[in-house]
Amino acid sequence: MEPRPGSAATGDGPQGRPTDEADALARDAADPLSPFRDRFLLPVGPDGAPAIYLAGQSLGLQPRSARAAIEAELDAWARLGIDAHFAPGRPWFTFDEPLREPMARIVGARSSEIAILNGLTVNIHLLLASFFRPTGRRRRILADGPLFPSDRHALTSHLAQRRLDPSTDLIVVGPRAGESLVSTTDLEAAIADHAADLALVFLSGVHFATGQLLDIERLTDAGHAAGAIVGWDLAHAAGNVELALHDWDVDFAAWCTYKYLNGGPGSVGAIFVHDRHGRDRSVPRLGGWWGIDPDRRFDMDGPFLPAAGAAGFEASNPPVLALAPLAASLAIFDEVGMPALRARSVALTGYLARLLQDLPVEMIAPADPAARGAQLSLRFDTAESVLERLAARGVVADVRAPDIIRVAPMPLYNTYREAWRFASLLREVLV
């Protein structure tokens, strides 16, 4: 909480809306999670003061503990070389394994259902190789739209590889004409309409552009009722909203760890594979030595017998230096816990949403806090130029073409005062 010079309080707003800086500071002072901000390194704005960083939905900030975590492994490499693979403490051979428990707590899974590996798109490919199994008429994929480009490329390439036609076999259900959000009932109806020919339903938990949180349990049920496998891209959901992947009976999911999970640029991705599939050795996989029983990794002629659980989807040995900062970040998540994190997120994002109601902005994120995560998506005809003017004033946010500015106050490191200040700066830019 660094009060900036010249940020005058503006008094109470209409209908008791919190437009007063003192009110924002009081909320920060009263919030038990406020001290966690000091665990992160804040980028600076053009004036040298900490930027108002609202881009955690793109790249989460660096935990202060990340550097030491990486340095510890650099040290181990320097001191021990290859022997660090089996050194006591944090042996590299199993470096990813202790991260499964905390990740499982974040997404509501058993630790056996989690593996931490590769990048998100690569993981979507691995999972599609296993779970997109078109047979006869049941060959189509249904997704919510607009699809993130990388997901679209992944889905179309798997259809093409199986000599299917993406123009007819990929069904994308987007918002109705003139609307911004996709309707759950439209998705359910489309799934039911295509029940005879769907092999896979592949949906995004929180939509990257609008911030809409889909009803994961309900849509997973709808996909199962249609006889399809149901997978989720949780890039914008993991670490953002509370999830219960195991109990919701999700078949598989993948997410990245550089957004809400603060694992660092391009950090290692994660997957969920429900135990009923993970323990089923007949599920086809793209094999590699890391996906099998550790004692058999050097069997020269041994068969590919996948390890039980999501671990059986690994192919390569863990990227230790890339996992170290993720380990540092997951420790913070474990300390806070998702229920407390989400409670603060709902309050903080709700506070910002109320401030924005007084401005001439079109908010396309759902108005219902239960139907969105931390991100608010704002539509402007001149989004790029609005963002430029905000950036000159020390705000870091991002644009998704053509006209959406995304801002996401992060419950671990953003403050009510920053939300208030952002709304004041946006007002300044717009009037």
Ligand SMILES: Cc1ncc(COP(=O)(O)O)c(C=O)c1O
């Ligand atoms: C929804 C979604 N899917 C896929 C990706 C691609 O991620 P990666 O580059 O880690 O494969 C992103 C990245 O931002 C994303 O937001």
